[in-house]
Amino acid sequence: DTGVSQNPRHKITKRGQNVTFRCDPISEHNRLYWYRQTLGQGPEFLTYFQNEAQLEKSRLLSDRFSAERPKGSFSTLEIQRTEQGDSAMYLCASSLWPQETQYFGPGTRLLVL
């Protein structure tokens, strides 16, 4: 399968713990996006990368959130000191800029107890 992959698919953690998610984009895709989706809502933009450069961060991305794409391939999203409000589906998407289509992965569902 050559689509976007995300790991883990599910994560349960206790409040205050740190969690890290990984996204592997479609091969050769130079843009990588992170979105967050809560139940019954559309995905909300968090941040995106062009190769290894982080080009934009949403105001939703508090200082407890950090994302990296060190070699311009896979990306990680870390949440420190998790809160119950962080419970959501975290979606990754990639595109081959300047083509506009964003291809989404299956997401990582986070539950903070």
Next chain:
Amino acid sequence: QQQVKQSPQSLIVQKGGISIINCAYENTAFDYFPWYQQFPGKGPALLIAIRPDVSEKKEGRFTISFNKSAKQFSLHIMDSQPGDSATYFCAASKNFGNEKLTFGTGTRLTIIP
């Protein structure tokens, strides 16, 4: 603030009927309008997209109608099938889709026999 408003929240259509989902946007800088389909447990998948230089785009049973002056666009699904039962999201982006997507809140479509 919600930049893309979507209605209805849920929709039930009989098999063979026409499903219509509407979206309205506020930011006149948006110039790329995709529709995504999402099945439970999966990431969103691009269905069809339009740019504001055309008023309609058709791909198979799916048609986008676009009204630039009203800042509205809609998805029509002709001959709706049970396999079309999913959640549909409209979205909008600037720079011909080469920026973050702003999503609507979603429409849960159910096709009944």
